[in-house]
Amino acid sequence: MWTDKYIGLPFLHDxxxxxxxxxxxxxxxxxxxxxxxxxxxxGGIYKDGSPETLREIGIVMERERGRWVSxxxxxxxxxxxxxxxxxxxxxxxxxxxxxxxxxMSGIESVIERMDNLMWARxxxxxxxxx
Numbered sequence: 770m771w772t773d774k775y776i777g778l779p780f781l782h783d784x785x786x787x788x789x790x791x792x793x794x795x796x797x798x799x800x801x802x803x804x805x806x807x808x809x810x811x812g813g814i815y816k817d818g819s820p821e822t823l824r825e826i827g828i829v830m831e832r833e834r835g836r837w838v839s840x841x842x843x844x845x846x847x848x849x850x851x852x853x854x855x856x857x858x859x860x861x862x863x864x865x866x867x868x869x870x871x872x873m874s875g876i877e878s879v880i881e882r883m884d885n886l887m888w889a890r891x892x893x894x895x896x897x898x899x
Contacts, residue, residue, distance in 0.1 A: 771845070772865045775799060778878040783815045791815045792861045795872045796848060799863050804846060806898060809833075818874050820854075827857025834858075837896035849883065850893040858893040 775798070781789025790798060793811055800806040814829060816822050830850060840847060843864045850858035851871075862871030865880065869888075872878040881888060 770865065771803060772863075772868075772870045772880055775870055775878055776880060778872060780872050780874055780877060782817055782874070783812060785810060785812060790872055790878065792872055795870065795878055796861055796863055799846070799870070800898075804898075808898075823854060823859045824857070827855065827859045830858050830861075834894070834896060836899060838899055840895050840897050843883070843895045844897070846898075848896045848898075850896065851888065851891045852893050853891065860891075864895065 775795065778787055778795065779789050780791065782791055784790040785794045785797065787798070797808045797810065800808050811829060814826055834850065837848065845865050847864040849862045849864055849869050851860040851862065852858050853860045860871065860873060862869035867883060868880045869883050870878060870880050883889065883892065
């Protein structure tokens with residue numbers, strides 16, 4: 770699977786390379802290496818896991834998702850937006866079949882099923898780069 774080389778990467782707040790990544794850093798890395806697409810860095814936003822930082826991330830994600838196309842039938846490399854706390858999405862992953870690749874504080878990058886009860890109820894939308 771294409772995701773194999775991205776599993777087990779370390780988490781780092783505001784990380785943007787294989788030495789440490791946050792969830793958007795992982796998306797950015799995959800898009801650059803696999804699709805040749807340079808996405809905005811949004812560097813400096815994910816300073817920590819505080820409620821203030823998560824609120825700021827959610828606001829940016831809401832604003833920026835208008836640049837993407839909402840899809841109902843996910844394909845590899847689509848972006849899944851997830852609500853982790855509150856009403857705004859604050860977490861992202863990359864679709865791979867019925868799974869998604871993601872990383873978050875406390876875990877290295879990992880593949881999980883989108884229909885897993887823990888994740889299915891958190892999905893705020895699935896988007897494709899225009």
